Structure formats: C-alpha cells, structure tokens
Amino acid sequence: DGGITQSPKYLFRKEGQNVTLSCEQNLNHDAMYWYRQDPGQGLRLIYYSQIVNDFQKGDIAEGYSVSREKKESFPLTVTSAQKNPTAFYLCASSMGEDLADTQYFGPGTRLTVL
Amino acid sequence: AQSVAQPEDQVNVAEGNPLTVKCTYSVSGNPYLFWYVQYPNRGLQFLLKYITGDNLVKGSYGFEAEFNKSQTSFHLKKPSALVSDSALYFCAVRGWLSGDDKIIFGKGTRLHILP
DSSP states (O other): OTTEEEEOSEEEEOTTOOEEEEEEEOSOOSEEEEEEEOTTSOEEEEEEEEETTEEEEOTTOTTEEEOOSBTTBOOEEEOTTOSOOOEEEEEEEESSSOTTOOOEEOOOEEEEEO | OOEEEOOOSEEEEETTSOEEEOOEEEOSSSEEEEEEEEOTTSOEEEEEEEOSSOSEEEOGGGOEEEEETTTTEEEEEESSOOGGGOEEEEEEEEESSTTSOSOEEOOOEEEEEEO
C-alpha cells in the first residue's frame, strides 16, 4: 500500500447524499485509477486519469464523478445517482501509460449506505 | 475483448504442501499478465507480472507463475505453502492491441492454508 493513501477507511452515507473519497499518491505517477470491488465480482473500473486535468470513464462510471487538478490527487465523488453504492473502493496508480506498467493500490475505503 | 478466468472460487492446501492458483486468459496478441494478493480489508499487493521472455516468472514472498501460451494460462505457484499465504488472489490481463489494452481482473480465488 506504500505511497498511496485513501481516506477515510470507513464511510457511512445516508441515501441521497453525495460523498467524496480521497486518494493521494507520492509516487510521482502519471496515471491514477478508481475501482469498485464487490464480493465475488472482482474489480471493476470506474474512472481513470492518465494526466492532470484529463480523465476517462471506465466500465461503471454512472453515478460517479472525479477530478484531477493535481498530479498527486484523484478524488472520487459518489453521487446520489449511484443506485447501489455500498462497496469497497480502491484507488490505484501507475507510472505512466505503458501497458506493462504495474498498478499499485491504496488500502481502500469501505462505503456503506444506511 | 480480452477476458480472464479464475476457475476456482476457493483453494484449500495443507501447510507445507505446494499450492497452485489457476488463471486462464483470452486476449488478442501477446498478453501482459499480473498476479495480486489481497488481505482482508486491504488494498491489492502486486506479486509478479509477465511481459515477455522467460515463461517462469518469480515474484514476492516465494511465489512464481508460469506463462503457457498454448494453454493461455498463467497459474500462480508456490513450492511450500504458509498459513500466512491465506488471502484472496487476483489474476489480471492486459493486451497491447487497441480494444484489448485495458487491464481486466479475474473474480479472485480465496486461498486457505490449513495448519
């Protein structure tokens, strides 16, 4: 997990609220990613960013938004439009756009909707 | 589009015995293959990857994986299992052709090492 921090570790949200998950990296990596993990489903890509001020939708972007104003930061907002947000959220980063680059993961945030 | 399969949801191995966690893939062109491990309520930790070259890749914590192009497999192995190896293991694949260049993760295999 070294070099990538996520906060908070646990987050509780009431229905209808937006919440923002923090992801910071000090690895000087260009690329950052957000994944959602549900039991038995592996990891699914929400959004990714390969450079500051640019990002692309992943496979399940609906109900989520991101920003990339700084190289080291890639926050994820879970909006009220996300119908089933309870999940474990993982942030990752990689050095660049090379396809062989390894992704390194943060410790995760567990979001629970009450 | 590329895909990756981990055919076993769970694998049980006695401590000290060799372990194998299976992974098969489908991708256009040559693959990049990865193994990660996840401990409870933690992020994924990188174990090893195959890019090119020697089919046997050695990684962290004594793990290794063998790339088999004809069988499109990349099974994770360890000669002697430890109780501390108990965790959730993910295989991932990435192709280098357009349309297959996103990393795809398998659904994971839970490894139980029995003392």
